[in-house]
Amino acid sequence: MSKQFALSDLVDDRPDDGVFRINRAMFRDPELFDMEMKHVFEGGWLFIGLSTQAEHPHDFFTGFIGRVPIIVSRDGDGELQCFVNACPHKGVRLVQKKCGNARRHVCPYHGWTFDSSGANKNIKWKKGGCYSEAFDSENHDLAEVARFGEYRGFLFASLNPDVPSLEEHLGEASKLIDLLADKAPNGLELVPGRVTFTYAANWKMQLENCADQYHFTSTHPSYIRILEQRAKEEADEVVKSSIGASDFWTENASGVTGGTMSFDHGHVLNWGIMPPSSAIADFERAEELAEEFGEARRNWMFNMRNLTIFPNMQIAENASSQLRVIRPLAAGLTEMQTWCIAPRGESDEARRFRIRQYEDFFNPTGMATPDDTVCYEEAQLGMAEQERPWLQGHARGMTATVEGGNEYADMIDVKPARSVLADAQLCDESLFASYYRAWAERMKEVVA
Ligand code: FES
Ligand SMILES: [Fe+2]
Structure with missing residues (x-):
């Protein structure tokens, strides 16, 4: 390698001095990007899909772990498996769909042929091929991905065998997945119609944005104005059909509007109080959920929640519900795949409502996503090398952060490593430290 980075030149993490800073180079440097692909994306657990994406025998879906193409396939016996989607013959990607x-x-x-369990079933013209015994004794099946696991229908895999268990990787953050899965007694599914788009900026812009409450009012004024307009029009209606702008920062008696939780291994949650309302698709089951899980837990199910499972999975639950998968392509280019994620078996009315609100907010055609991606691209321009390399975007909330949880975390029995309780204007940035500490952990062996 031509250049050496010291970790402390990239992540300036000095909690005792009240300092947490990130170097702009982390967003633009091509060598660092290659190292990230190898050690962050190909060196640890990554989210790869939902088990319902391959539900029946011989169903499959394809994707990537870092730069490596993979296929998730349910074999004839109904077992889910994960393989490298590359032919052992000359490396061609086997399945393109x-x-x-x-x-x-x-x-x-x-024309080599493989079955749904990855086993090689035919080598074209094998008999006439004059192969050596050495070749015959080789394994010609698809290569299995080293680690593959499922948590409540969420599939994760790692190319690196030397990683902690999936249970340990998810840790307490798995309880936030529970909150979503518990709402869906028949399982979660992706509403047909995936959206794929790219933006010309580093993947960490999206990683941060999902947990960035600070930008909401300044980046999305047109969305907020439309919500306010609708709220005015519906002021006299008993049943609301649209979430109101104020619903995003409902304040309780002690002035709390929400907060953040940071977990080990880079997972974070940004949340806001959103009372159960007819403007949320799950409202049809609000009473049922309270009976089954108790009122406090039910209320958490309706709270606005942006969850990141480091490094590539994000679930945004607000007016609707979105699953996002981040796939970095280059230091300054990222692919996003997004879906509306929904409980199976909800009523047609709830589904219709979920999709309409989904279209409102998300996707390149929605009212919020383009605002965000334009800011990512503008930020990428500002990541160019310069005299003062340190960004100042990770400092809010530093003195509001406490070790462990708080009374809201207790309601769902979740024990974060650190948490913040906030009013509408705190907009914690200290939770981003969790990303970069996990990043540094995966990079520590390659960065001096
Ligand atoms: S590369 Fe697959 S059969 Fe040759
Ligand atoms: Fe946004």
Whole structure:
């Protein structure tokens, strides 16, 4: 490597001095990007999809772990498996489709054939091939991904065998996945219609944005104005059909509007109090959920929650519910795949409502996503090398942060490493430290 980075030149983490800073180089440097791909994305657990994406025997879907193409396939016995989606012959990506159902996968180059359990079933013209014994004794199946696990229908995999258990990786953050899964007694599914888009900026812009409450009022004024307009029009209606702008920062008696939680291994939650309301699709089950889980837990299910499972999965639950998967392509280029994620078996009315609100806020065609991605791209311009490399975007909330949880975390029995309780204007940035500490942990062996 031509250049050496010291970790302390990239992440200036000095809690005793009240300092947490990030170097702009982390967003633009191509060598660092390659190291991130190898050690952050290909060196640890990554979210790869939902089990309902391959529900029946021989169903499959494809994706990537870092730069490595993978296929998740349910074999004939109903077992889910995860393979490197590359032909052992000359490396051609075996399956190009995003998803489907197939008992056999035939390589487009020389026709080697594999079944849905990854086993090689045919090497074209094998008999006439004059192969050596050494070749015959080799394994010609698809390579299994080293670690593969499921948590409540969420699938994770790691190319690196030397990682903690999935349970340990998710830790207490798994309880936030529970909150989503508990709402869906018949399981969670992706509403048909995936959206894929790219933006010309580093992947960490999206990583941060999901947990960045500070930008909301200044980046999305047009969305907020439309919500306010609708709220005015519906002022006299008993049943609200749209979330109001004020719903995003409902204040309780002690002035708390929400807060943040930071977990080990880089997972974070940014949340806001949002009382159960007919403007949220899950409202049809509000009473049922309170009976089953108690009122406090039910109320948490309706709170605005932006959850990041480091480094590539984000779930945004607000007016609707979105699953986002981050795939870095270059230091200054990122692909996003997003879906509306929903409980199976909800009523047609709830589903329709969920999708309409989803279209409102999310996607390149929605009212919020383009505002954000334009800011990412503008930020990327400002990441160019300069005299003062340190960003000042990770300092809010520093003195409001406490070790462990708080009374709201207790309601759902979750024990974060650190937490913040906030009013509408605190907009904690200290939770980002959790990302960069996990980043540094995965990079520590390669960065001096
Ligand atoms: S590369 Fe797949 S059969 Fe040749
Ligand atoms: Fe935003």
